[in-house]
Amino acid sequence: MELDCTQTPDLMIIHVRETRIDAAGAIDFKDRMRELTAFNTLRVMLDLSKVTFIDSSGLGAVVAVRKALGPDRPLELAALTPAVEKVFRLTRMDSVFIIHPGVPAHTGGQRDAI
Amino acid sequence: MPSDERPDQTRIVIPSDPMAVRQALQALFDHLMTGRMSADDRDTAQIVLAEALNNIVEHAYAQEPGEIEVIVELCASGLTCRIMDAGLPMPGGTLPQGVLAPMPSNDDLPEGGFGWHLIRTLSEDLHYRREDGRNLLTFRILAQQYPH
Numbered sequence: 001m002e003l004d005c006t007q008t009p010d011l012m013i014i015h016v017r018e019t020r021i022d023a024a025g026a027i028d029f030k031d032r033m034r035e036l037t038a039f040n041t042l043r044v045m046l047d048l049s050k051v052t053f054i055d056s057s058g059l060g061a062v063v064a065v066r067k068a069l070g071p072d073r074p075l076e077l078a079a080l081t082p083a084v085e086k087v088f089r090l091t092r093m094d095s096v097f098i099i100h101p102g103v104p105a106h107t108g109g110q111r112d113a114i
Numbered sequence: 115m116p117s118d119e120r121p122d123q124t125r126i127v128i129p130s131d132p133m134a135v136r137q138a139l140q141a142l143f144d145h146l147m148t149g150r151m152s153a154d155d156r157d158t159a160q161i162v163l164a165e166a167l168n169n170i171v172e173h174a175y176a177q178e179p180g181e182i183e184v185i186v187e188l189c190a191s192g193l194t195c196r197i198m199d200a201g202l203p204m205p206g207g208t209l210p211q212g213v214l215a216p217m218p219s220n221d222d223l224p225e226g227g228f229g230w231h232l233i234r235t236l237s238e239d240l241h242y243r244r245e246d247g248r249n250l251l252t253f254r255i256l257a258q259q260y261p262h
Contacts, residue, residue, distance in 0.1 A: 024132035060225035083157035
């Protein structure tokens, strides 16, 4: 699972560089997210603009990441494509997550491929 | 039932493996159905098929692997889907209700149990039966067929 990261003083944006978060990739996604978020205590925003499909296993993995981050660091989501938005809406997970229409354009941070 | 319509049927047989499910869905919805169904209808169909196939991989073939046969047919009323496997039968011989639990607090958020809810919400004419040691799941996705 290819993820990379843009960091600002108070926000870490994790960009998913894959088109799918599905049953074949859900465990890998959870593991990579745990690695990336372990180094700091910044807010975490997940950029889903490249993700065109998510299934219930992928959704479960996103929920698991949110729970692992804890209540003081709620996972934020950004730039949901129509299929991803549909799955979040039908499972009512759209009411649980903070969802941003887009990713902040100028974060002033440095992008590191990880 | 005899029909004057030309059948527009696709048959795919895959092993019970999550990566094979991914590749089958990509073949169907990123290639075959592009330009023949709207993007929204393709999303709906892909969500339902993904949940049905993943369920077979995880549950019907939980003890030993096997084959899954998928037949989809695009017709005037939408995309009809037939999925067959030779795995374990549905517990109780019926499909799960797929009712979403009330949304709890952050600590108790469910990480699963969404699949049958999505299938039941997005499909029509959903039927399951066990026949000659095989599971047969059929459903239809309402879709507008594009002329081609």
